[in-house]
Amino acid sequence: MAVQRGEGQVGEGARIRDVAKAAGVSPATVSRVLNNSAGVGEALRKRVLGAVERLQYRPNPHARALLSGRSHTAGLLVAEVDGPFYGPLYRGLERVLSEHRLHLIMASGRRRHEVEWEVVNSLLGRGLDLLFLWPEALSQEELRWAAAQGPKVVILGQEVPGLPCVALDHAHGGYLATRYLLQAGHLRIAHVAGPQGMQDAVSRLAGYQRALAERGLEVDPELVAYGNFRESGGYRAARELLSRGRPFSALFAANDQMAIGVAAALEEAGLRVPQDVSLMGYDDIIMARYVRPALTTIRQPLEEVGKAAALRALQALGYAAGTPQELALEVIERSSVRPLDSS
């Protein structure tokens, strides 16, 4: 009685007992052969493998997961699955994880607190081994709670005291970008920041302000506008900046996508990059090299971030994993910035 054989896809194939019968051994022996455990007689081994092959037997992963408590799956929360940004991160994670036969589930929190929370809970309910969270709206409290729920958690994009994190120093990046522009002789530097309240956006803005202050320049709030981290946001923010009428000879956009939107708006307004306005991006997405003028930007090693996060997580799971590379930000000089004639 009780449960009938499932109709599910998994149940359709041969079971271990079918293989055992076909090979004339016990299920335990089949299991041992498949898991390379203990010494199984060579003769039996061959027989079992033959039967496995013949019946196209695949062990039921759900049964294995139930027994071991391991699903061989990791989850990744990001702000969006679109866009050029998370691709390299995903790839870095996948490269390392797949070597350990771990798969990766990606889910989007859409930059909204409510959605992020729901996604994290859904991920927590799936019996994943690992959780990589790149939150945009969740509080540190909430992240710590999530980490207490079971799966190993690695936080990306920000430092959360008490949890394993892999973050880049966004404030430093904002500082580097701005200083670069300053060194090129620009004094009136506008900034298109990311969404207000988002950590990385806030930090880059802080870096921008610090560089200006260090140089003894006043930070003019009229030279700062906010965007959504996408092309459309950069486009709109640039138009807003232009409409304010405050002159600027350079502009630092908090990411490359917005920088490209900015460039479009500038051109529409009859301003040339870099002759009239120097433009600096952030991220170094692939496209940055190909847009005209090619974008000078701050490179974030996102694939390396993914690898580092994966390595750290694997260690937490008890696998012997290598040591991650140093994650350094770097100015990539291309053609969108030019020195200001001090004439």
Next chain:
Amino acid sequence: MAVQRGEGQVGEGARIRDVAKAAGVSPATVSRVLNNSAGVGEALRKRVLGAVERLQYRPNPHARALLSGRSHTAGLLVAEVDGPFYGPLYRGLERVLSEHRLHLIMASGRRRHEVEWEVVNSLLGRGLDLLFLWPEALSQEELRWAAAQGPKVVILGQEVPGLPCVALDHAHGGYLATRYLLQAGHLRIAHVAGPQGMQDAVSRLAGYQRALAERGLEVDPELVAYGNFRESGGYRAARELLSRGRPFSALFAANDQMAIGVAAALEEAGLRVPQDVSLMGYDDIIMARYVRPALTTIRQPLEEVGKAAALRALQALGYAAGTPQELALEVIERSSVRPLDSS
């Protein structure tokens, strides 16, 4: 004896029997409450829910999957997780699937037969409910074999007789793009095709040739070069075309990423788009709207493709799902093509 309580993350929380004990009922009753089955007395129901809450009980998904044969997870094979191309597809799939509490695993086949085959097998061994395959190198035989292994399979990007597929008519798209250029008065039209042997690339090339032939023009093989579907490939292919010395007034690139690489190469060679060379892309990635000049292109409704594929798969699983939209290709006119003066 036998198995000890797992150390896995899943095993760490409360089990159904703990809840049952706390509520003073049997595990069966807890199960019924949680699954809203049958009529459970309201009083008990409350007690059970209270205990669930108190113990922070989460049913073990692996046990459920073992019993039901359903993992609530779908797999997606694509050529790369990077790049702007698959984002909208993933999003379309995810939007529909998540409404049915299905998660999505993405894996990259890297355009290599061997890797694709391995990935498909790995996916097949995971007890997934659904498989979405956008193959670049697998044969129709292999795809049919995969579909026979258990999970419901939907093929993307090409038609495979006998299997549910969601594909766009790439030949038609190539034809549309070329005809558009022809109608603008161009007669010498170069083509940067995708990798030789890949279905979509081959079809677009065929569409290009058909449009030329229809117009009574000879197809000059010297005007065709091949790229890797990425910016770098477009860049190199354009340089190759230029080095051949055959004149052309327009160029159709088999995707937007290559078109953007082409534009960079053209500009480096001192050629202006569209004044000197008209440029047509394919896909309509977000960036197409923002590069300068904004790219005239063929829009592929990839998010819709994802939704349609998800809907079809859900039907196969027996869920009542809606009917997908029509998937039409469309010329998006922007600024990278201009009529040829017939002077």
Next chain:
DNA sequence: CTGAAAGCGCTTACAG
């Protein structure tokens, strides 16, 4: 309306 029991497909400690 509720519970005791069987069983999903595996793995592993125990016996031999």
Next chain:
DNA sequence: CTGAAAGCGCTTACAG
């Protein structure tokens, strides 16, 4: 070296 049995955490047909 190999097998019989227990058990992972659930769900559901069967009894009551």
